[in-house]
Amino acid sequence: xxxxxxxxxxxxxxxxxxxxxxxxxxxxxxxxxxxxxxxxxxxxxxxxxxxxxxxxxxxxxxxxxxxxxxxxxxxxxxxxxxxxxxxxxxxxxxxxxxxxxxxxxxxxxxxxxxxxxxxxxxxxxxxxxxxxxxxxxxxxxxxxxxxxxxxxxxxxxxxxxxxxxxxxxxxxxxxxxxxxxxxxxxxxxxxxxxxxxxxxxxxxxxxxxxxxxxxxxxxxxxxxxxxxxxxxxxxxxxxxxxxxxxxxxxxxxxxxxxxxxxxxxxxxxxxxxxxxxxxxxxxxxxxxxxxxxxxxxxxxxxxxxxxxxxxxxxxxxxxxxxxxxxxxxxxxxxxxxxxxxxxxxxxxxxxxxxxxxxxxxxxxxxxxxxxxxxxxxxxxxxxxxxxxxxxxxxxxxxxxxxxxxxxxxxxxxxxxxxxxxxxxxxxxxxxxxxx
Ligand code: HAM
Numbered sequence: 001x002x003x004x005x006x007x008x009x010x011x012x013x014x015x016x017x018x019x020x021x022x023x024x025x026x027x028x029x030x031x032x033x034x035x036x037x038x039x040x041x042x043x044x045x046x047x048x049x050x051x052x053x054x055x056x057x058x059x060x061x062x063x064x065x066x067x068x069x070x071x072x073x074x075x076x077x078x079x080x081x082x083x084x085x086x087x088x089x090x091x092x093x094x095x096x097x098x099x100x101x102x103x104x105x106x107x108x109x110x111x112x113x114x115x116x117x118x119x120x121x122x123x124x125x126x127x128x129x130x131x132x133x134x135x136x137x138x139x140x141x142x143x144x145x146x147x148x149x150x151x152x153x154x155x156x157x158x159x160x161x162x163x164x165x166x167x168x169x170x171x172x173x174x175x176x177x178x179x180x181x182x183x184x185x186x187x188x189x190x191x192x193x194x195x196x197x198x199x200x201x202x203x204x205x206x207x208x209x210x211x212x213x214x215x216x217x218x219x220x221x222x223x224x225x226x227x228x229x230x231x232x233x234x235x236x237x238x239x240x241x242x243x244x245x246x247x248x249x250x251x252x253x254x255x256x257x258x259x260x261x262x263x264x265x266x267x268x269x270x271x272x273x274x275x276x277x278x279x280x281x282x283x284x285x286x287x288x289x290x291x292x293x294x295x296x297x298x299x300x301x302x303x304x305x306x307x308x309x310x311x312x313x314x315x316x317x318x319x320x321x322x323x324x325x326x327x328x329x330x331x332x333x334x335x336x337x338x339x340x341x342x343x344x345x346x347x348x349x350x351x352x353x354x355x356x357x358x359x360x361x362x363x364x365x366x367x368x369x370x371x372x373x374x375x376x377x378x379x380x381x382x383x384x385x386x387x388x389x390x391x392x393x394x395x396x397x398x399x400x401x402x403x404x405x406x407x408x409x410x411x412x413x414x415x416x417x418x419x420x421x422x423x424x425x426x427x428x429x430x431x432x433x434x435x
Pocket of ligand 1: 083084085086115117122123124125126127128129131132133261283284285286287288289305306307308309310311312313
């Protein structure tokens with residue numbers, strides 16, 4: 001037999017690892033809802049052109065990392081797995097005429113993304129993102145709202161020392177003069193440029209600024225900065241974003257070298273890091289404004305802004321800080337065991353009744369002896385063992401409190417109510433008055 005393995009750059013999240021994921025899914029959904037963002041689900045694959053136009057043809061994500069789906073003979077269109085959600089969400093905005101809805105349209109999405117990158121710690125070919133988008137608001141207040149939401153997600157997840165790096169990368173008004181200057185600068189260093197960067201110099205010079213090639217770092221450090229060449233409107237907008245962040249007392253670090261790796265950005269750009277770990281593959285999340293994207297994908301000119309947080313990297317960072325242990329891996333409240341190992345029917349029926357009554361219950365469905373069943377219930381961390389014995393004929397079972405060691409007879413009809421009450425008392429450290 002061949003040995004089958006998960007594809008390179010993908011991972012199986014085994015049950016002992018998923019509680020933190022489940023709690024992050026809940027946290028992000030709760031926070032997004034609290035901030036007025038509604039859930040959207042877009043497909044995991046789209047026409048390649050959505051990403052080529054949206055993310056940009058001359059970007060790492062499209063040139064090198066796109067998972068293209070081999071076209072079937074009867075299809076004329078080319079498809080690719082989504083490397084990020086923003087382009088697909090904006091495609092949906094245009095397709096469903098959301099510009100006629102009350103603006104801004106505020107949505108969030110959580111799901112797997114796919115990038116064919118060289119796998120390493122914190123960089124996977126399938127990874128998860130939490131994403132929010134506010135489409136139809138030119139800002140600058142909403143820019144601050146989104147940055148603050150991102151910070152809150154990371155903080156409430158339990159992460160310490162999170163920092164936000166902030167920049168404005170201008171727009172089509174400031175770019176022509178700036179890009180000409182940037183191109184001239186790189187031409188002056190042409191002999192030092194790696195091949196990929198040389199090729200991109202005339203096609204998309206901005207991408208040289210966020211090159212992953214270490215050889216580019218010293219050259220980029222001295223490159224002209226967009227922040228010094230913003231047009232008046234962009235400068236005002238940027239001042240507005242900072243003013244709103246200051247009003248929220250949210251500390252940020254201005255980072256004039258931050259340009260992000262996707263072409264759709266205009267004006268506000270930001271990234272989240274654990275302070276002191278600002279390396280290439282360390283961003284926990286990032287985002288920015290994309291005032292030209294709706295139009296690029298066939299809609300009316302409409303501003304927009306959003307952010308994406310990488311859940312894989314967030315989990316890694318939480319683990320490094322020793323904060324990934326709390327989750328929802330709760331033990332069952334009750335385990336239903338029985339004196340007659342063969343009577344799986346009664347045990348399954350009682351567990352089913354408990355579950356219908358809202359109680360987390362496991363039934364012992366194996367045929368081992370009662371002693372072994374009880375040992376397993378203790379190992380599970382259950383609070384109670386429901387012991388099915390001869391008195392079942394009278395409609396009674398025994399309930400054993402596994403931590404207190406006490407045992408009593410309970411009517412089967414009363415069992416769900418009795419267990420809820422006793423369970424609540426356990427949690428609140430005393431008897432509860434509620435029914
Ligand atoms: P991005 O910076 O490309 O932005 O990705 C956002 C986050 O996804 C990154 O900060 C990182 O945490 C995570 N991430 C990216 N690639 C990988 C990977 N290969 N493995 C693990 N995690 C990864 C966007 O995708 C934009 N759509 C964000 C946005 C939304 N901008 C506006 N709206």
